[in-house]
Amino acid sequence: MPTAGHVTPWKGLLIGAIAGMLSGLFGIGGGIVIVPALLALTKMERKLAHGTSLAATLPIAAASLVTYAANDNVDWPFAACLAVGAIVGAVVGTHLLQVIPKTPLTIIFIVTILATAVRLLLSDEVVGRDQLSVLGGIALVVIGFVTGTLAGLLGIGGGVIMVPAMVVLFSQVPVIAKGTSVAVIVPSSIVGTIRNRKKRNADIPLAAAIGVAGIVSAVVGSIISDGISDGVSNAMFAILLVLVALLQIRTLFPSRGDDSLLDASDTTGDA
Known part of the structure; x- marks a missing residue:
């Protein structure tokens, strides 16, 4: 297994604490913090950083999920449909990594999430989703598949895609969308970590x-999320x-010798 540079205990605690807080607040995995932190603080190669981040995501997302579930803020039917698509999409995405050009896909992704950000800001008060129909379930599987595929291709985790999709397309209450997102991230993290461990692509102790370190802050973030307005x-x-x-x-304009902060790797995504 490739080795990483030394991470002092306080740096590891800080990385975990920030990642946990983001996971709890937003229903994401935390890779948006963990990956660039590992690249900046160690000499860990990019794929190992993504694999290590994904493994670290599991306990953080699990802690967030427990808190969201305790407050009845998880839509389990939504989570099941999304998880089916996300797991399959993640496998497909990692296999397509060497085939599909990443630049145009990255540009499409950037435009999409910026448009989603604007849409979230313009959203009216959300009253909750209607009963899930068969077509709605199929749509969620497709969203999960797209999420997993993008995760595999771009190294972007599911939360930044699933949460706004549930809020904008299904009128889901934001706090429930976040709880549902971490419910999907947990199994996808397990699958990805098993694959990465077999390929010796994760520093499990780190x-x-x-x-x-992120468990406590993840719980705190989840509690805060439950109390803020839509x-x-x-x-x-x-x-x-x-x-x-x-x-x-x-990542579209990397400098010479610069590792892209969120470049893709052979993981299922962890942000």
Whole structure:
């Protein structure tokens, strides 16, 4: 297994704490923090950073899920449909990684999430979804598949796609969309970590340290998310989407010798 540079305990705790807070607040995996932090603080190669981040995501997302579920903020039928598509899409995406040009796909992704950010800011008050129909279930599987495929191709985790999709397309209450998102991230993280471990593409001890550090902050973030209004939640998530878009724009113009912060790798995505 490729080795990483040394990460001091306080740096590992800080990385985990920030990733956990983002996971709890927004229903994402935390890879948006973990991956660039590992690249900046260690000499870990990019694929190993993504694999390690994905493994660290598992305990963080699980902690968030427990809190969301305890507050009845998980839509399990939604989660099941999304998970089916996401897991299949993740496998397809990693296989297509060497076939599909990433630049045009990245540009499409940037435009899409920026448009979604604007739509979230303009959203009216959400009253909750209607009863899930067969067509709705199929649509969720497709969204999950697209999410997983993009995760495999771009190294972008599912939360930044699934949460706004549920809010905008299905009128889902934001806090429930976030809880549902982490419910999908947990099984996809398990599948991806098993694959990465077989390929010796994850530093499991480091991932465990970061993941355990993020458990407490993930619970705190989930509690905070349960108490904020839908309007504030949508605005905060829109800001997060803009940040992700800026990081993706940076990958289109890498400097010499610069590792893209969120470049794709052979993982199922963890942000």
